[in-house]
Amino acid sequence: MPLVRIDAMGCDTRRLKALGRAVHQALGETMGIPDDDHFQILTGHDGQRGLLRHGDYLGVRRDDGIVYVAITLRAGRTDAQKRALYRRAAELAEEYAGTEPRNMFIVLTENADADWSLGNGEAPYLPPLK
Template sequence: MPLVRIDLVEGQSAEYRGAIADEVYKAMTSTMNVPANDRFMVISEYKSSDFIADPTYLGISRSRQCVMIQITLNAGRDVDKKRAFYQALADGLHARIGLRREDLFVNLVEVAKENWSFGNGIAQYT
């Protein structure tokens, strides 16, 4: 059910980008009850001038290595699951690729189940 969009400044290796995708999937399945094989992701890179992340908003010191992750998913997860996801993702990315926790920006977009079609012109969740 989740659709993941990963945005970052250009110049990272395919392995680095793949590791981010892997860690997002791992955190989703371990904390938010996302089923196995439910993996739909796009990764986009931008020129530095086209990627804007305020370096000090809310007192968080962000670098140019900031990664933005937006996930569209079914509505209904409680705040504790979301907090566990944010923490698991920050910890996983830090451990695997050395991403500073300050450089992870996550946005969850919740939608109703009827807003999905995984193919064949059918709304599989209705």
């Protein structure tokens, strides 16, 4: 059950949807996330009311085409799965949205079963109360 936040500069609704599709497909292919487990917050920034800053950290030359992807998910994926996710998301973002792979900045935050309520004020991943 990942929660995905995508922020991109100069991004219209069509491109935001394409980026969301790329990340969701990559999660499915690399981590087995089901198609209907689809929770995303997609935000475009116009440079006036919202900005995205970036640098050339670790020798990656980013520009205003930067796309920040923050994924929160339950712990348990291997390093190999995470690397595969980063690679596949960058490939699909280039294919679907024209985003250069160097501009895909992805961060994963893992948490535990108790950290999720998906509705109705319940914690579906915890054992039922007695």
